[in-house]
Amino acid sequence: MGEQLEIETKYDVGERIALPALHELPGVVRVAQPEQHDLEAVYFDTEAYDLAAAGITLRRRTGGDDAGWHVKFPVATGERLEVRRPLGRAVRSVPIELVRMVRVHVRDRALAPVVTLRTHRVVHRLVGADDAVLAELSDDQVTAEIAGAEPDVWREWELELVDGERELLAAAEPVLRKAGAEPAAGPSKLARALGDRVPVRAAWELPEKPTAVDVFRAYAAEQVAAIHRRDPEVRRDRPEGVHKLRVATRRLRSALATYRPVIDRVEGDRIRAELKWLAGELGGMRDTEVIRDRLAASVAAEPVELVMGRVAGAIDDHLRATYKAAHKVALETLETERYLRLLDDLDALVADPPLTEAAADLKPKKTPDLVVSLLKHDWKRIRRAVDRMRAAELGANEQSAQSVADAVEVERHEVRKAAKRLRYAGESAAVVLGDKATALAASAEQIQEVLGSYQDTVVARELLRQLAVQVHLDGGNAFTLGRLHALEQVAGEEAVRAFEGVWPLDFPF
Numbered sequence: 001m002g003e004q005l006e007i008e009t010k011y012d013v014g015e016r017i018a019l020p021a022l023h024e025l026p027g028v029v030r031v032a033q034p035e036q037h038d039l040e041a042v043y044f045d046t047e048a049y050d051l052a053a054a055g056i057t058l059r060r061r062t063g064g065d066d067a068g069w070h071v072k073f074p075v076a077t078g079e080r081l082e083v084r085r086p087l088g089r090a091v092r093s094v095p096i097e098l099v100r101m102v103r104v105h106v107r108d109r110a111l112a113p114v115v116t117l118r119t120h121r122v123v124h125r126l127v128g129a130d131d132a133v134l135a136e137l138s139d140d141q142v143t144a145e146i147a148g149a150e151p152d153v154w155r156e157w158e159l160e161l162v163d164g165e166r167e168l169l170a171a172a173e174p175v176l177r178k179a180g181a182e183p184a185a186g187p188s189k190l191a192r193a194l195g196d197r198v199p200v201r202a203a204w205e206l207p208e209k210p211t212a213v214d215v216f217r218a219y220a221a222e223q224v225a226a227i228h229r230r231d232p233e234v235r236r237d238r239p240e241g242v243h244k245l246r247v248a249t250r251r252l253r254s255a256l257a258t259y260r261p262v263i264d265r266v267e268g269d270r271i272r273a274e275l276k277w278l279a280g281e282l283g284g285m286r287d288t289e290v291i292r293d294r295l296a297a298s299v300a301a302e303p304v305e306l307v308m309g310r311v312a313g314a315i316d317d318h319l320r321a322t323y324k325a326a327h328k329v330a331l332e333t334l335e336t337e338r339y340l341r342l343l344d345d346l347d348a349l350v351a352d353p354p355l356t357e358a359a360a361d362l363k364p365k366k367t368p369d370l371v372v373s374l375l376k377h378d379w380k381r382i383r384r385a386v387d388r389m390r391a392a393e394l395g396a397n398e399q400s401a402q403s404v405a406d407a408v409e410v411e412r413h414e415v416r417k418a419a420k421r422l423r424y425a426g427e428s429a430a431v432v433l434g435d436k437a438t439a440l441a442a443s444a445e446q447i448q449e450v451l452g453s454y455q456d457t458v459v460a461r462e463l464l465r466q467l468a469v470q471v472h473l474d475g476g477n478a479f480t481l482g483r484l485h486a487l488e489q490v491a492g493e494e495a496v497r498a499f500e501g502v503w504p505l506d507f508p509f
Helices: 096-101 166-178 189-195 213-237 241-258 266-302 313-334 337-351 357-361 364-394 401-433 435-473 479-502
Strands: 002-012 035-045 057-062 068-076 079-085 114-125 132-146 151-162
Touching: 002 166, 002 213, 057 401, 057 435, 068 096, 079 096, 114 401, 132 189, 132 357, 132 435, 151 189, 189 357, 213 241, 213 313, 213 337, 213 364, 213 479, 241 266, 241 364, 266 313, 266 337, 266 435, 266 479, 313 435, 313 479, 364 401, 401 435
Parallel strands: none
Antiparallel strands: 002 079, 002 151, 035 057, 035 114, 057 068, 068 079, 114 132, 132 151
């Protein structure tokens, strides 16, 4: 399955408009002889046009040099990520691999053909030095057919980068517009064909004078949008996809806890539990990603003479197998009924948050004071967690050293969780409290990262111990694994000392 970033500009043009002299554009040496193609694309969507509303296109195209199944995700203005699959035998049903890629939007609703586009395309390739194709301008005559409607016919130009830079698109715009072209009214042929059939789902915007509910809703909307965006990345096993999806779930869980005075606790805690379940099911992938990168860097940094045996390969073999199993679990999770219903719950949470009785009396002028009180609650929470950690570090006389160490581990983890919650609370509050909230979030993030580094050493040490035992039992040399374990122990001790450099955490309000 191939992927490519599509960067293009589109223009509406009249039938009589002639193509300008494209060879005069900067960097263009010549324009190749035009090529003609007759294309047919059948677009699929749900009955409610869920994909079109999300700016996603899913089609089966025949003709041209890119025939196949295509799904396109919006990335930025003028940019879309296109994922391709060979045509295969399926004609009226979408291949399951592509269905899964858009599952976060369509859930368990059926996909069916909604539009057929027939395009007569004339391609003009803009060639630069060394015969590199900088861009392609496609002159398209389009006929759109929708059941029960008269065919719609129009002409458009698409200028798409191949090996050229964005400056070429910018330089071409005044030339094309002078010839009579106008920027396209819609982002795609499909959007133009469907017109007002697609429901408008405008992003919810924070009011000028927000209540605390509005602050929560704005932050929640960001996290739900992030889950929608990252779900396909996890399925395609893209770098950082699972990490960013889990971060979105953690931020949302924290917000539901922080804003309990205004968000119904029973419903909020139910959703929090489901988000915790989801993050847990995806955790194996992320944990393995982190530890694999960490240990690979550690081995690479070792002097050659101290690396005895196939250390890097043994670690990588083990973690690749672990990652593969974890990815399988993640993919299975994202196909469950439980996950799909959680997505429904998250949509409802943003559209119509479940409120407490007190929320009905909220006034915008009271919002800053209320949000400060919520932040202070989370700030006190981390202070109490640190106090418990200090007490555990002192230990009791009757406790063994191992019992003390175990207790400290537990409390240190609680401090890290409290830091995350305060960080996310500060992030959400920045829209009404400004730089002070942002600074508080940044300070909490420092604590989170220091203790996160410590936790990474704990996980790394346990894995290295297990591998060393296995190497020893197999009759191999576990020297390097033991050395790496010692280095991780040192790194853990450094992280504990670093915590003292970022604590105490002052409350700026």
